[in-house]
Amino acid sequence: MTQTTLELARRFSVAPMMDWTDRHCRFLHRQLTRHALLFTEMVTSAAIVHGDVERHLWFDRVEQPLALQLGGSDPAELAQAIRLAEPFGYSEINLNVGCPSDRVQSGRFGACLMAEPELVAECVRAMRDATDRPVTVKCRIGIDDQDTEQSLDRFADQMVAAGVAALYVHARKAWLKGLSPKENRTIPPLDYDRVHRLRARLAPLPMFINGGLETLEAAEAEMAFMDGVMLGRAAYHNPMILAEVDHRFFGESEPSPSLESVMHAMANYAEREQSTRGTRINNVTRHMLGLANGLPGARQFRQILSVDACKPGAGPEVILRALEAVNRPRLAAAS
Incomplete structure (x- = not known):
């Protein structure tokens, strides 16, 4: 089988989910879709640099195309983590700027970094200097009391200036003060139109939408506005929907997996x-x-x-x- 190109695979991806999208989960998902882009759980740059590299980064080749998602805010450490990851052959390196959990905030990475676009841009530049693989960012449309028009444009413009290869945008704010990580997945209202406007303004930069997509029909509707879609919990809790992805999003004519x-x-x-x-x-x-x-x-x-x-x-x-x-x-x- 010819390996699906990264550009094509991004039409549909399964979101990185901490404690869920480990290598066993990804092997399962790959039995259901040959073409979708899969993501690792978020791995901190510190865990890779100071921990067991093989345990954090090894994966079965069948999982490709596979993106490595990193968490961190130290440009030098992120670059070092990428250099350690290079021999494993990931298709893409993604920086998490969207996770709202307390432990992520305390480590100064995840969604709290949306308040520091210059630092994130510095991280992206350092990451790009450490690899020839595409470096991408996954973010929210904003945090807390940010104006999602001005702040998201400013953040995205910084990413473009830093040479980001693509953006994955969760179409909700993250409320770091007052909402739990679980509540942040459902309570902040979805604003797909805001992501559509950002994609139109930054075209041809590839941009992919995430958040609240529960069915393949809803995901297909977003393809009129976006370069691709990302599903998370809907795909995890009802994985057989992935069996239809290759037919619907990649034009696959072979029968769906049983x-x-x-x-x-x-x-x-x-x-x-x-x-x-x-x-x-x-x-x-x-x-x-x-x-x-x-x-x-x-x-x-x-x-x-x-x-x-x-x-x-x-x-x-x-x-x-x-x-x-x-x-x-x-x-x-x-x-």
Whole structure:
């Protein structure tokens, strides 16, 4: 199979989500879409520079095209992290300027950096000097009491001047004072029109929209205004929607992956992970709970993957037993 180009893959991407989009999650998502751009969880530049590089950065080649998302605000440290990441061959390097969590703010990275566009621009320049790969930024439309017209234009203009390759824009403000990270995902109102105006003003800079897109129909509607779309929790909690992405966004004519093919691929993957890397089966199955949503037997499917997979001695057969839990009702109905 010819590797999907990064420019094409960006038409649809799965958002980076801390504690969720680890390499097991990405392997699952790649069974469902061959072409979409996948993202790592955010990894801090400090964790890479001062920690276990292999543990933070290794990935299975099947995950490509794959973007590495970094968190940080020290230009030199970000550049060093990228130099350490170079041998792993990521398709793109993305800087997080959108995460509103307390631990991110205390480290002076994430959404709080939208108040310091000059510093972010300095980071982008240092990152670009450290790699030939595209350096991109993921941001919000603003934070707290910022005027989203003036402040977002100023921020984006600084990114363009620094040579950013693309922007991913979450179409909500982040309220760093008064809202929890969970509340910041739903309470600040969505403003897609503001992102559309920014994209029109900065064209031809590639720009991609994120936030509140729950269905592929809603995502397709955004393609009239944007270069691409990014889905996060909707894709995570109901991963089978990704099985339609290649057909809808990339013109793929081959049949969509079936639940059976995905489950068998994940069982084989889990067996390999367990035997070669000592991976616990539940670290793989925890990302698979939504695969059978809406099907008869889905409750037992989830129970097997969440409870049985945690039992001592659990192996990849747990995944195939979960598949049987939804296949039995379907076979009974057909007979």
